[in-house]
Amino acid sequence: MGIAGVCYAEKLFQNNKSFCVIDNKKTGSSKIAAGVFNPTVLKRYNMIWNGEQFHKNAITFLKKIENKYKIKIIFKHDILKIFSSISDQNNWIVASKRPLLKQFLDSKIYTKKVKGIKTEFGYGVVKKCGRISTLNMINGFKNKFKNNLLNEDFDFKKLSSHNQKIVYNNIVSENIVFCEGYDIINNPFFKKLPVTGSKGEFLIVKISNFSLNKIIKRSSIFIMPLENEHYWVGATYDNLDKKNKPTQLKKEWLIEKLESIITLPYKIIDHKASMRPTTIDRRPMIGFHPDYKNIYLLNGLGSRGILLAPTLSFWLYNYIYNGLPFPEEVDLNRFKEINI
Ligand SMILES: Cc1cc2nc3c(=O)[nH]c(=O)nc-3n(C[C@H](O)[C@H](O)[C@H](O)COP(=O)(O)OP(=O)(O)OC[C@H]3O[C@@H](n4cnc5c(N)ncnc54)[C@H](O)[C@@H]3O)c2cc1C
Numbered sequence: 001m002g003i004a005g006v007c008y009a010e011k012l013f014q015n016n017k018s019f020c021v022i023d024n025k026k027t028g029s030s031k032i033a034a035g036v037f038n039p040t041v042l043k044r045y046n047m048i049w050n051g052e053q054f055h056k057n058a059i060t061f062l063k064k065i066e067n068k069y070k071i072k073i074i075f076k077h078d079i080l081k082i083f084s085s086i087s088d089q090n091n092w093i094v095a096s097k098r099p100l101l102k103q104f105l106d107s108k109i110y111t112k113k114v115k116g117i118k119t120e121f122g123y124g125v126v127k128k129c130g131r132i133s134t135l136n137m138i139n140g141f142k143n144k145f146k147n148n149l150l151n152e153d154f155d156f157k158k159l160s161s162h163n164q165k166i167v168y169n170n171i172v173s174e175n176i177v178f179c180e181g182y183d184i185i186n187n188p189f190f191k192k193l194p195v196t197g198s199k200g201e202f203l204i205v206k207i208s209n210f211s212l213n214k215i216i217k218r219s220s221i222f223i224m225p226l227e228n229e230h231y232w233v234g235a236t237y238d239n240l241d242k243k244n245k246p247t248q249l250k251k252e253w254l255i256e257k258l259e260s261i262i263t264l265p266y267k268i269i270d271h272k273a274s275m276r277p278t279t280i281d282r283r284p285m286i287g288f289h290p291d292y293k294n295i296y297l298l299n300g301l302g303s304r305g306i307l308l309a310p311t312l313s314f315w316l317y318n319y320i321y322n323g324l325p326f327p328e329e330v331d332l333n334r335f336k337e338i339n340i
Contacts, residue, residue, distance in 0.1 A: 002030035003134060003305050004179035004298045006141045007313040009148070010065060015317065020171050021145070024153040028181040029274040030305065034202070034224055034232050035132040037306045040104050042081050042126070042217055045095035049283065049329065052100055054307040055128070061310035062132060069140030076130040077225070080114065082218035082261070083121035092124045104128055116210050116264040129215065131224055132306050154180075156188055166294055175320060177296040182275035184299050189289050192340045193332060194280035195300060199241050201250040202234025204270040207262065221257045230269060233258050237303075239278075246273040278302045286316045287332035290340065296320065297332055 001023040012019045037058060039051030048054070059074075066073040083089050089109050096107035106125040113119065142149060150171075159176070160167045166176045182197045184190050206229050216223040224232040236250045251271050258266065277299055279285060284300040298316055301308050315326035328334065 001025075001138055001142065002028040002179060002181050003033075003137065003309045004030075004181070004301060004312070006065075006138055007061070007309040008177055008179055008298055008316065009145070010061075010141070011313045011317045013145070015321070017321075020148055020150055020173070022150045022152060022154050022168070025151055026183075027274065028183065029200070029276055030134045030138060030181070032202075032272050032274050033134050033305065034222060034234065035134045035306055036079075036129065036215060036222060036224065037132060038079060038104075038126060038129040039307055040101060040126060042079075043220070045091055045101070045105075047100045048304055048307070050311075050327075051307070052103075054304075054311050057311045057314065058307045058309075062137070065137065065140065069136075069144055071136045071140040073133055073137050073140065074130060075133065077213060077215045079126035079129045079215040079217050079222075080110075080117075080123045081126060082117065082119055082123045082216060083109075084218070085121060089121060089124075096124070114212075114214075114216075116207070116212065116262050117216060118261060118263060126217075131215070134306070161292060161294070164294065175294040175296055177298055177316065179298045181277045181299070181301070184277065184297075189292070189295055190297050190299070190332075190340060192338050193285065193297075193299075193335055194338065195277050196239060196280055197242055197275045198278040198303070199238040199243075199273060199275050200235040200303075201238075201246050201254065201271065201273040202232060202236075203251070203254050203258070203268055204272075205231050205233055205258070205266040206269050207231055207264050207266045210262075210264055216261065218261050219257050221254065221261075223258070223261065231266075242275065244273055244275060246271045276301075276303050277305075281334075284308050284312055284330050285332040285335075286312050286319075286326065286330055290333075290336070 039055040062074050095101050096105035109122045111122040158168050166173045184195050212225050279300040286298050289295040318324040319326050
């Protein structure tokens with residue numbers, strides 16, 4: 001189960017709708033994601049599409065489920081964006097004055113040393129960010145809703161539609177919402193949609209006596225504190241390699257990046273890979289199948305799933321149960337020429 005499934009099922013629960021989650025327990029991208037929530041794009045100094053609303057809704061939603069599951073999900077950390085040049089500093093100052101960005105980017109250029117980090121051009125602080133423990137979120141959901149879970153690989157042969165109801169084995173429901181991440185490529189109803197996938201690899205390293213409590217962003221990677229002196233280091237983006245396995249080549253790339261940022265010794269604990277469910281136009285997709293009006297999709301969360309999933313669930317829910325429209329930018333119908 002991934003974060004799309006958790007958010008949509010939660011939305012159903014919050015509205016007193018009954019539901020059943022069918023999950024094959026495979027490790028999708030949610031379970032290994034860094035879980036960083038940050039609505040800004042630090043490479044280009046702008047906001048993601050609809051970033052302010054996504055951020056606000058995600059925080060409200062995640063706080064609510066954190067209280068409900070009685071498990072820590074939100075870890076607040078500023079992000080230190082380490083500059084690589086004087087022009088990088090200047091771009092930061094300009095960006096930090098823009099209307100949407102200014103609530104997130106602190107306009108000051110900091111030069112105070114950060115133990116273990118190379119900061120020759122100083123750094124800027126991104127506020128209101130942090131990480132979500134996606135594992136705690138998914139496990140919290142599963143504990144709370146044990147009776148709503150069916151642990152099996154979804155078998156499309158068992159699915160049928162009778163009198164406008166969805167039937168799967170002995171389960172009869174009004175609708176079905178597929179939230180399969182990159183595994184959508186095996187879904188006969190939606191596999192033609194352009195979920196291209198972007199493979200991400202990362203390292204877990206141990207760095208003793210580092211005591212970093214901020215997220216570091218430099219040279220296109222994050223170094224993010226976990227528990228017990230462990231740090232998440234990544235990630236890579238690869239649109240060509242579609243295998244879920246980590247590679248030696250990307251490991252070396254990550255090590256090179258890491259060593260260009262930190263000055264302390266480290267030990268590699270783990271190296272993992274997964275596919276981000278990215279789309280051809282980098283927007284998520286929700287909506288129904290053109291031939292089956294009660295078969296729905298919530299997918300394409302790309303590299304910002306944490307921020308997107310709560311609002312998309314809200315939009316999809318409101319569409320299904322209240323007939324309210326959602327923004328056409330996320331409508332899977334934008335790919336209608338593909339003839340799914
Ligand atoms: C290395 C890496 C780092 C990332 N870091 C971040 C980050 O810092 N912040 C952020 O916001 N996003 C991040 N992402 C992206 C994020 O992981 C995704 O946007 C998000 O997890 C997608 O969630 P999902 O629920 O759509 O898919 P998934 O997490 O892939 O979940 C889909 C689930 O569906 C289930 N499933 C699929 N098919 C079937 C079937 N036939 N039967 C039964 N069950 C099935 C599987 O169990 C699977 O777990 C990262 C991704 C990667 C790869």
